[in-house]
Amino acid sequence: MNELVLALGWTGIYSPMAIGAIGSSIGCAIAGQAGIGAMLETEGGYGRYVGLSALPSSMVIYGIVIMFTLNREVTPENAGALFGIGFFAGFALLYAAIWQGRACASAINAFKEKPEIFGLSLAPAAIIEGFAVFAFVFALVVSAGVPGAQ
Amino acid sequence: MPAVETHQDAYVALIASLPSRETLFVAKQAPLSRLKLDQRLRVLSDEDSATLKMIEDALDWRSLPMKVTERDVINRSRRILQHVDNETLQQIVRDRLEIRTCIAALRRRALGEGAPSKDTPWGIGRWVDHIARNWTEPTFRLDGVFPWLREANRLMREGDTVALERLVLAEADKRLRRLAGEHLFDFEAVVIYVLQWSMVDRWSRYNAEVAVRRFDDLTEAGLGRFASLSFEGEG
Numbered sequence: 001m002n003e004l005v006l007a008l009g010w011t012g013i014y015s016p017m018a019i020g021a022i023g024s025s026i027g028c029a030i031a032g033q034a035g036i037g038a039m040l041e042t043e044g045g046y047g048r049y050v051g052l053s054a055l056p057s058s059m060v061i062y063g064i065v066i067m068f069t070l071n072r073e074v075t076p077e078n079a080g081a082l083f084g085i086g087f088f089a090g091f092a093l094l095y096a097a098i099w100q101g102r103a104c105a106s107a108i109n110a111f112k113e114k115p116e117i118f119g120l121s122l123a124p125a126a127i128i129e130g131f132a133v134f135a136f137v138f139a140l141v142v143s144a145g146v147p148g149a150q
Numbered sequence: 151m152p153a154v155e156t157h158q159d160a161y162v163a164l165i166a167s168l169p170s171r172e173t174l175f176v177a178k179q180a181p182l183s184r185l186k187l188d189q190r191l192r193v194l195s196d197e198d199s200a201t202l203k204m205i206e207d208a209l210d211w212r213s214l215p216m217k218v219t220e221r222d223v224i225n226r227s228r229r230i231l232q233h234v235d236n237e238t239l240q241q242i243v244r245d246r247l248e249i250r251t252c253i254a255a256l257r258r259r260a261l262g263e264g265a266p267s268k269d270t271p272w273g274i275g276r277w278v279d280h281i282a283r284n285w286t287e288p289t290f291r292l293d294g295v296f297p298w299l300r301e302a303n304r305l306m307r308e309g310d311t312v313a314l315e316r317l318v319l320a321e322a323d324k325r326l327r328r329l330a331g332e333h334l335f336d337f338e339a340v341v342i343y344v345l346q347w348s349m350v351d352r353w354s355r356y357n358a359e360v361a362v363r364r365f366d367d368l369t370e371a372g373l374g375r376f377a378s379l380s381f382e383g384e385g
Contacts, residue, residue, distance in 0.1 A: 030162055034335075037166030040190075105162050106334060113170040 009079030020063025027056025
């Protein structure tokens with residue numbers, strides 16, 4: 001039984017990074033496809049498309065920071081907490097990355113026709129980023145109370 | 151773990167590569183040529199391409215041979231509706247066909263025909279029997295479902311076919327726009343785009359003002375120096 005609990009603890013430590021990476025990959029792919037499509041239709045501003053396509057990559061960075069924060073000796077006492085924090089933080093980052101990718105795709109689709117709305121079109125993606133930051137910050141705050149912090 | 155990505159995302163690049171939709175009746179021409187549109191649509195899978203072609207064929211009756219009967223058109227439309235299993239696409243086709251059914255009923259009535267019998271194939275959709283039952287009512291008692299029918303009935307009686315065509319296209323465009331808001335990066339969005347493109351292209355091709363101006367230019371060019379001659383009886 002203890003082995004399973006310990007495995008869950010390690011899963012929790014690695015989850016935010018791994019699940020965050022999956023989310024960032026999907027999010028960047030969605031936004032990237034929109035960027036490539038928009039490049040076919042427009043004559044310039046390609047850098048903006050590429051930059052916006054990379055926005056969901058921030059999720060894996062949050063995941064890496066959470067992983068290092070959670071990284072400690074896994075014991076039966078802290079394994080459950082590590083799993084709960086790590087897995088659900090990763091899950092939140094996954095969804096935030098995917099939907100941020102879709103928001104970026106919509107933004108690219110909109111500002112390719114009206115470049116003047118570039119800033120405004122980023123608002124939905126920025127709001128989603130805000131929710132991811134909540135998950136990130138509170139994962140760090142809660143992890144401070146988990147036994148075994150270095 | 152829930153499904154994190156759907157097949158919808160494959161359409162993102164295609165939709166983003168299409169120019170924004172032009173406003174119907176305002177645009178002087180379609181946002182891109184059919185040739186260019188077809189080039190962009192090449193990224194669709196064979197199955198999607200076939201479905202799109204089927205839907206376009208179901209709604210574009212200009213390509214039909216003159217000898218085709220109403221029964222053929224109705225049977226073909228029914229086959230297509232059965233073949234398309236996507237709910238939104240079915241709704242798109244059904245909406246357009248129901249609008250045409252209403253117009254067909256108005257035309258028949260304007261020609262003095264009585265209510266069609268149950269055995270006569272004349273329309274398609276949910277309202278065929280209802281329309282036949284309420285044949286003598288100005289709007290077939292469908293005001294609630296099709297608020298534009300009253301205006302269509304008036305235009306039909308006045309014989310203003312251009313305004314009637316405009317009304318019908320505006321209604322079809324309104325329905326497509328409503329659905330477009332729910333579909334951003336999926337196959338339905340591609341179909342909606344292509345159908346809206348067809349309407350803009352169609353309208354811009356038979357713009358009455360342009361036709362009259364072109365006719366005047368051609369007449370003047372043909373008459374040459376005789377264009378300024380006044381005819382007998384002219385003030």
